[in-house]
Amino acid sequence: MIQAADIREWRTHDVIDPGGHKIGTFEAVYVDTSTDEPAMASVQVGLPTRHHLVFVPLNDAIVGPGYVKVAYDKALVKKCPPIGTDDVLPAAEEAAIFEHYNLAYQPGANGERQLARR
Template sequence: MQTDIDPRNLIGRKAFDRNGAKIGTIDEVYLDDATGAPEWAAIRTGLFSRDAFVPLEPSELVKDGSLRVPFDRSLIKDAPDFGVGRHLSPEQELQLYRHYGLDLAPPPPPPDVDFGHTANSSDA
């Protein structure tokens, strides 16, 4: 999905599964802690239903302004329920990635790490 979109513009948009079945309406957007890019959307699946979290990375905005999520509606509705309005912990995100069968990229190495050399090493 475009990472330059303002997450506030996603709220209120309709979301559809990969077959075109309506999932619901986007309630909230969760940003990646490290990059600030939109990472997850909480979709209200009905008037008295809970919100289902969907990953934004394999999803796409279509011309009519809706979000197309490349998963079946049943898988989306069965996603772990963490409630909305709170921060997603790394463990909760991991559960969601596993639920959707998505790979997690390994975290980047810490900045300014010189592998193979130590600060006090001497060439003898």
């Protein structure tokens, strides 16, 4: 399992899919608010003049020297609902990201967000 203490070292690492294809650059990690464990990464993708961020789950991710290998194919990740590079993930859009990956979305008992940026 990926340890939250290592997160700062991942910034600017390449994010690659299971086949070794570069998806983009690791930007930030989002933890599950109920467990405080890393759950999703935001990945900077796009052309140099038109970057945006997409999200990818960190379940089964592997960290190597200079890369984070995720368990999802590049094509699937790039079709994830994006946000701007200076934006924050709106709470109302969290469910769409989980749905994109066919993952269960479970906000807190009082409607709290499931993800928090670290």
